[in-house]
Amino acid sequence: MKRNLLFSCLIIVCSSVQAIPISLEYQGFYQRLKQVNKGHYSQVELVFSVPNKEKCRIQSGNISTEKESFPLIIxxxxxLFLPFDEKLKSDRALINLDIQGETKHCNIAMQVRAKQTKMEYTHGDIVEIQAEMNAMLSEMQGFPMRYFTTDxxxxxxxxxxxxxxxxxxxxVVQSVSGKLRLSRAQILTLTNLKLSLKPKVISPWTNGD
Structure with a gap:
């Protein structure tokens, strides 16, 4: 299981190289989104994905109830872009994925990350992102998955x-390859951060990484 706050749960236990339809209850995702939405976070969000696309590739997907079917943005x-919809929860909606690959490698991952990225950050920008990441993770500690209880x-x-x-x-200029990590101590003292490339993802750095 990947670290860096990539939380996973096994979808199904079997192995196949054929495309397999998999259905997940929407209610579980709704409960997590509801908890996050209480915080009214402006800088960070909770993202759902199937990360191991080399061995587990999504061919298609939709959200369905007994009477309706809706497209799923992937x-x-x-x-996976999942709506926050109480009616889907009450209608016992299912998230349906058509998977190609070995399903033992398939998992749904949850990651806390910044909503937007840019090439320049002030001290206040990074402090706000870090604070909201801590707050969101704290909100989610009650769910039956592995979360970090410390900042x-x-x-x-x-x-x-x-x-x-x-x-x-x-x-002070330096070069990095692929990833930059800023500790809490660095964030406390820096004034301005400039990057030559826009980050793909900004996420929490945990003590376990």
């Missing part, structure tokens, strides 16, 4: 694979 990174160690900036990035922190 990105090329296999992120995060800092913030991770993930770029495209194998990309070389120039990082300028208060005039």
């Amino acid at each position: 990105t090329k990174e296999q992120r 995060i160690a800092g913030v991770s900036f993930l770029f495209e694979a194998d990309s070389d990035v120039t990082v300028n922190i208060d005039g």
Whole structure:
């Protein structure tokens, strides 16, 4: 299981190379979204995905009830955009995925991440993102999955694979490959962060990483 706050639960226990239809109860996702929505977070969000796309590829998907079916938005990174809809919960909706690959490698992952990324951040920007990540994770501690009960160690900036990035922190320039991590101590003292590339994902950095 990947760390960096990538929380996974097994969809189904079997192995196959054929496309397999899988159905998940919408209610479980609704409860997590409801908990997050209580916080009215402006900077961070909870993302659902099927991360191991090399061995578990989504062919198609939809949300269905006994009487209706709705399209499900799935990105090329296999992120699932799920609506927050009480009627879908009360109608006992199902999330249906058509999976290609070995389903023992298939899991639904949840990740806390920044809603938007950019190439320049002030001290206040990063402090706000870090604070909202801590608050969201704290809100979700009651769910029956593995969450970290202590504050995060800092913030991770993930770029495209194998990309070389120039990082300028208060005039001090360095190069990183693929990922930049800022500890809580670094965030406390920095004034300005400039990046030569826009991050793909900004997520919590945990003590376990």
